[in-house]
Amino acid sequence: MTDHASPGKLAVVTGANTGLGFETAKELVRQGYRVVIAARNPDKGHAAVAKLSAESPGANSRFEPLDLDSLASVRSFAARLRASESSLDLLINNAGILALPTRELTQEGFERQLGVNYLGHFLLTSLLLPLLLASSAPRVVQLSSLAHRGGRIDFDDLHGERHYDPWRAYRQSKLAMLLFSQSLQQLSEAEGWSLMSVAAHPGLSRTALFEHGVTSRGMTGRLFRLAMPFISQNATEGARPTLFAATANDVRAGDYIGPAGFAETRGAPKNAYIGSNARDPAVAEQLWRHSCDLTGAIWHTT
Numbered sequence: 103m104t105d106h107a108s109p110g111k112l113a114v115v116t117g118a119n120t121g122l123g124f125e126t127a128k129e130l131v132r133q134g135y136r137v138v139i140a141a142r143n144p145d146k147g148h149a150a151v152a153k154l155s156a157e158s159p160g161a162n163s164r165f166e167p168l169d170l171d172s173l174a175s176v177r178s179f180a181a182r183l184r185a186s187e188s189s190l191d192l193l194i195n196n197a198g199i200l201a202l203p204t205r206e207l208t209q210e211g212f213e214r215q216l217g218v219n220y221l222g223h224f225l226l227t228s229l230l231l232p233l234l235l236a237s238s239a240p241r242v243v244q245l246s247s248l249a250h251r252g253g254r255i256d257f258d259d260l261h262g263e264r265h266y267d268p269w270r271a272y273r274q275s276k277l278a279m280l281l282f283s284q285s286l287q288q289l290s291e292a293e294g295w296s297l298m299s300v301a302a303h304p305g306l307s308r309t310a311l312f313e314h315g316v317t318s319r320g321m322t323g324r325l326f327r328l329a330m331p332f333i334s335q336n337a338t339e340g341a342r343p344t345l346f347a348a349t350a351n352d353v354r355a356g357d358y359i360g361p362a363g364f365a366e367t368r369g370a371p372k373n374a375y376i377g378s379n380a381r382d383p384a385v386a387e388q389l390w391r392h393s394c395d396l397t398g399a400i401w402h403t404t
């Protein structure tokens with residue numbers, strides 16, 4: 103799994119202060135990557151760097167503030183990275199939130215799950231493109247989910263203004279990540295870039311993701327707390343598809359990696375099922391155009 107690694111390569115992992123992002127960062131520093139812990143909370147970000155150093159002596163990581171709730175924060179993060187680094191080998195768009203009970207908005211007024219899980223990452227990737235293309239074999243990994251399968255991009259009500267449902271919004275955001283991954287790979291091929299775009303999902307993994315939103319409340323919360331130990335894997339195991347997508351030599355451009363076990367909920371990494379809703383080129387193209395309009399993303403190579 104470690105074929106792509108080499109000492110000194112640079113990786114950015116969003117939401118790396120905890121959960122799957124932290125486990126991903128931990129393995130990458132172990133493989134010799136320099137890892138940027140991109141997180142919204144400075145205390146948590148610095149604590150993650152300290153924990154990495156304690157658990158992996160010699161770990162080369164640093165915290166950089168990134169709040170995907172704000173496109174200004176995304177732009178500022180990208181500007182700082184571009185000023186301090188000459189190339190970027192790995193971008194792992196991992197940060198996410200799940201099933202907020204009521205409709206919330208990002209600073210730009212996007213429905214928050216779409217904004218944080220997808221639109222912020224869309225802009226971030228476009229802004230880091232020149233750094234990525236300065237690497238000899240750059241990869242971008244998008245975190246999707248089993249939930250993408252029931253998703254639909256509702257172009258008439260993208261931000262849930264007319265009708266908001268916590269799961270519908272989450273499914274839409276994770277479908278958007280999978281469509282984005284494929285569109286980015288197509289763009290890379292069309293432009294003759296060396297950039298490889300891959301998506302991954304962790305099955306069901308025990309992280310803080312379920313401690314907020316509807317999965318932490320009422321009957322749904324009780325059911326999740328009861329069932330999770332039996333139907334899920336831990337965060338270290340959950341990070342394996344991401345790490346495979348990021349570093350394995352036998353990953354192909356455009357792949358979607360998930361766990362091989364029961365119904366893709368857990369187990370070793372393998373190629374995952376891509377729903378028919380994530381294989382519609384017209385939807386992918388329309389989403390790309392909307393995302394450029396909403397975020398102001400321009401896919402400049404320099």
Ligand SMILES: NC(=O)c1ccc[n+]([C@@H]2O[C@H](COP(=O)([O-])OP(=O)(O)OC[C@H]3O[C@@H](n4cnc5c(N)ncnc54)[C@H](OP(=O)(O)O)[C@@H]3O)[C@@H](O)[C@H]2O)c1
Pocket residue numbers: 116117118119120121122123140141142143146168169170171196197198199200218219245246247248303304305306307308309310311312340
């Ligand atoms: N766990 C699963 O079973 C599962 C299943 C399918 C997909 N996923 C996906 O896997 C990814 C990682 O989730 P996880 O399970 O590791 O959850 P987690 O433990 O809750 O971690 C989520 C990370 O995202 C960060 N984050 C949230 N909002 C942010 C914002 N506005 N700006 C920057 N960072 C923000 C969190 O920061 P704070 O600590 O500050 O909140 C945290 O670092 C997510 O994209 C999720 O959708 C997880």
